[in-house]
Amino acid sequence: MIGDYDVAIVGGGLLGSAIAWGLGRLGQSVAVLDEGDIAKRASRANFALVWVQSKGLGMPAYTGWTVRASKAWPTLNAELKEQTGLDVALQQNGGFHLTLGEVEYAQRTELVARMHNQVGAADYRMEMLTAAEVKKMLPLIGPEVSGGSFCPFDGHVNSLRTFRAFHTAMKQLGVDYFPEQPVSSIAREGGEFRLATARGEIRAAKVVLAAGNANQTLAPMVGLSAPMGPTRGQIVVTERTMPFLPHPLTTIRQTDEGTVMIGDSKEDELDDRVLNQPINAVMADRALRMFPHLARLNVVRSWSGIRVMPRDGFPVYDQSETHPGAFVACCHSGVTLASNHAFDIAGMIARGALESELVGAFSARRFDGDATPNGSGYY
Numbered sequence: 316m317i318g319d320y321d322v323a324i325v326g327g328g329l330l331g332s333a334i335a336w337g338l339g340r341l342g343q344s345v346a347v348l349d350e351g352d353i354a355k356r357a358s359r360a361n362f363a364l365v366w367v368q369s370k371g372l373g374m375p376a377y378t379g380w381t382v383r384a385s386k387a388w389p390t391l392n393a394e395l396k397e398q399t400g401l402d403v404a405l406q407q408n409g410g411f412h413l414t415l416g417e418v419e420y421a422q423r424t425e426l427v428a429r430m431h432n433q434v435g436a437a438d439y440r441m442e443m444l445t446a447a448e449v450k451k452m453l454p455l456i457g458p459e460v461s462g463g464s465f466c467p468f469d470g471h472v473n474s475l476r477t478f479r480a481f482h483t484a485m486k487q488l489g490v491d492y493f494p495e496q497p498v499s500s501i502a503r504e505g506g507e508f509r510l511a512t513a514r515g516e517i518r519a520a521k522v523v524l525a526a527g528n529a530n531q532t533l534a535p536m537v538g539l540s541a542p543m544g545p546t547r548g549q550i551v552v553t554e555r556t557m558p559f560l561p562h563p564l565t566t567i568r569q570t571d572e573g574t575v576m577i578g579d580s581k582e583d584e585l586d587d588r589v590l591n592q593p594i595n596a597v598m599a600d601r602a603l604r605m606f607p608h609l610a611r612l613n614v615v616r617s618w619s620g621i622r623v624m625p626r627d628g629f630p631v632y633d634q635s636e637t638h639p640g641a642f643v644a645c646c647h648s649g650v651t652l653a654s655n656h657a658f659d660i661a662g663m664i665a666r667g668a669l670e671s672e673l674v675g676a677f678s679a680r681r682f683d684g685d686a687t688p689n690g691s692g693y694y
């Protein structure tokens with residue numbers, strides 16, 4: 316046996332490490348079991364937006380949950396910085412979704428109206444701006460930009476540094492991290508959970524499944540379900556350039572280091588070792604039409620990553636009725652929601668139960684008897 320803990324977390328990505336840090340802050344003894352360094356991890360492949368606009372169409376509770384996360388990010392940022400000295404470069408002065416041409420502008424206007432008309436959604440002040448209004452805030456846009464939507468809650472961070480900050484901070488709080496120890500089975504015996512790994516067994520009073528898309532396989536071991544519908548996304552990165560983009564876009568952002576990231580493709584293909592170059596060409600072309608001066612820059616790298624995606628696009632947070640003390644957490648937007656995971660979800664797990672409002676909205680029971688196809692609840 317490797318050890319006995321209050322909580323064992325399966326998965327050391329952004330979700331697992333945020334929850335582990337949150338539990339460590341509350342004085343819980345925590346073990347995080349993870350795969351090896353080259354495992355598929357959305358947490359190393361993402362676009363790093365802390366993003367609110369257009370989240371929650373079809374599930375108003377998700378809008379509120381996202382607004383809450385955005386508002387809690389400054390506290391998370393401050394706490395991580397104070398504890399680790401790492402600056403995760405949080406910028407939250409609002410973000411854009413730009414449109415090219417009148418058809419896209421009309422489609423976006425309709426989406427904004429549908430979001431506003433949802434009963435029970437939080438007011439997150441997403442509004443349409445004309446091209447002239449956008450130009451006042453983003454002076455370098457090209458002539459094809461027809462306008463766009465703006466949301467003052469939107470922002471971005473340095474996502475890899477955030478990931479590092481969580482791992483640094485959780486270890487400082489005494490959380491034990493076990494890489495190269497994938498969990499093969501979980502059983503509940505004698506009032507505790509036993510998690511089997513190739514190097515031995517971990518025992519814990521509670522278990523949190525934060526293994527990304529692998530939650531689909533692990534959840535039934537503890538009487539839960541997590542129907543997933545992962546997608547692949549590609550990102551293109553340019554060389555560094557002078558600051559030109561004071562607000563992030565859904566598809567373009569300038570990092571704190573000066574590079575320009577271009578992204579947001581979506582494919583059903585799930586091999587992250589290959590790149591679909593025609594998709595990169597379309598993304599780059601759209602970026603050039605939005606900011607023509609980007610044509611001067613060289614692309615320095617590009618990658619594809621597999622999104623952790625519950626089947627309808629909305630988060631799954633659940634607790635087991637048959638295995639009390641077992642929880643599952645998975646979502647797209649693990650950067651955006653990191654503050655909620657670190658503070659709210661960790662607090663609920665420490666207290667032993669998810670709040671009924673959260674379970675009511677995000678339980679995987681919503682999929683029972685439902686063949687909902689892969690959705691697009693994330694944007």
Ligand SMILES: Cc1cc2nc3c(=O)[nH]c(=O)nc-3n(C[C@H](O)[C@H](O)[C@H](O)COP(=O)(O)OP(=O)(O)OC[C@H]3O[C@@H](n4cnc5c(N)ncnc54)[C@H](O)[C@@H]3O)c2cc1C
Nearest residue numbers: 326328329330350357358362364498527548648649650651
């Ligand atoms: C291209 C792309 C762009 C994105 N852009 C954004 C964005 O702009 N904003 C945003 O908020 N989000 C974005 N995301 C989503 C975000 O990255 C994810 O929501 C987040 O990283 C999910 O974290 P996770 O910990 O659930 O999953 P992962 O990072 O995949 O981690 C899961 C972990 O579980 C481990 N694991 C799996 N099976 C086992 C097992 N049996 N035992 C032990 N460990 C196991 C894996 O090794 C892995 O370390 C993007 C994702 C992609 C791919």
